[in-house]
Amino acid sequence: GAGVSQSPSNKVTEKGKDVELRCDPISGHTALYWYRQRLGQGLEFLIYFQGNSAPDKSGLPSDRFSAERTGESVSTLTIQRTQQEDSAVYLCASSMSGKNIQYFGAGTRLSVL
Amino acid sequence: DAKTTQPNSMESNEEEPVHLPCNHSTISGTDYIHWYRQLPSQGPEYVIHGLTSNVNNRMASLAIAEDRKSSTLILHRATLRDAAVYYCILRVNSGGSNYKLTFGKGTLLTVNP
Numbered sequence: 001g002a003g004v005s006q007s008p009s010n011k012v013t014e015k016g017k018d019v020e021l022r023c024d025p026i027s028g029h030t031a032l033y034w035y036r037q038r039l040g041q042g043l044e045f046l047i048y049f050q051g052n053s054a055p056d057k058s059g060l061p062s063d064r065f066s067a068e069r070t071g072e073s074v075s076t077l078t079i080q081r082t083q084q085e086d087s088a089v090y091l092c093a094s095s096m097s098g099k100n101i102q103y104f105g106a107g108t109r110l111s112v113l
Numbered sequence: 114d115a116k117t118t119q120p121n122s123m124e125s126n127e128e129e130p131v132h133l134p135c136n137h138s139t140i141s142g143t144d145y146i147h148w149y150r151q152l153p154s155q156g157p158e159y160v161i162h163g164l165t166s167n168v169n170n171r172m173a174s175l176a177i178a179e180d181r182k183s184s185t186l187i188l189h190r191a192t193l194r195d196a197a198v199y200y201c202i203l204r205v206n207s208g209g210s211n212y213k214l215t216f217g218k219g220t221l222l223t224v225n226p
Binding site: 004033042043044045056093095097101103107 | 154155156157158159162200204206207208209210211212213214215216217218219
């Protein structure tokens with residue numbers, strides 16, 4: 001069946017521009033997580049959705065980062081006024097409930113010039 | 114957050130068994146031990162998990178020490194496709210149904226032909 005889909009797979013932007021990253025989770029998965037992976041590092045948690053609510057936003061690095069989820073499905077991570085330090089791979093994962101196995105997408109590689 | 118410690122890297126030869134160690138001395142009674150792996154340019158992929166008893170699945174085996182302070186992921190016959198970064202993670206309840214994963218740097222497994 002279809003896995004977690006993320007788009008775009010690659011995004012190159014100029015410093016100061018806004019970007020939107022999209023995640024299509026596996027159908028029926030109520031929990032959705034966003035992570036960030038800097039080059040050569042492990043994944044850092046950003047935000048957790050249960051349904052359309054985000055009870056844990058503790059990993060968002062600044063107020064330039066925001067995310068929403070609609071229809072208990074698609075989620076969008078928005079980064080405003082991008083900075084070079086935002087360059088990373090942004091990964092989305094979904095699971096049937098929070099405690100189940102997380103299924104990851106292939107990520108969006110963001111490069112801020 | 115409960116932490117895990119893994120070697121930075123390990124090498125193996127094709128078709129030989131591989132034992133990937135993980136220390137988690139601060140594990141609590143309800144923390145599950147999860148292993149994920151990340152192949153180059155892909156998102157992490159679930160491998161196996163356990164609580165107290167050893168576990169086997171089609172991908173690997175998980176051996177958990179009696180005191181639960183360490184565990185070992187066993188790949189019975191390494192193939193070139195097993196070359197990846199392997200992450201040992203304690204799945205902790207972070208409130209409600211939030212089970213965000215805390216990734217370290219993992220172990221980079223190299224498989225020699």
